[in-house]
Amino acid sequence: MSKQDFSQLLQQWQEQADQHIRQTPFSFSIYQDDLERIDALAKLYGLPGEQIARDLMHSALQALEASMPYIPGPRVIREEEGEPIYEDIGPMPSYLRLRQSLQRK
Secondary structure (H helix, E strand, O other): OOHHHHHHHHHHHHHOOOOOOOOOOOOOOOOHHHHHHHHHHHHHHOOOHHHHHHHHHHHHHHHHHHHOOOOEEEEEEEEEOOEEEEEEOOHHHHHHHHHHHHHHO
């Protein structure tokens, strides 16, 4: 994540913007030093640690998706400005299909 991404996240916490998004309880183990970081941020911004962890996970997953590599395959799927655009044979198409199938459940 870039410095600007974290700045935006910190600003969101500072303003305590209350976004109404679908949330699902989820539990997992984390490293002790990461828990201490979350607790320190929670105290600094006066927010629940769960919100800090949730927002960090959301931001990290967005950054991860954005960094998935595009791997051009052999098949041209369209042209843009006269240039061929090849199908993506990297992990993103499979990942998106899996996400869509999970969203339908």
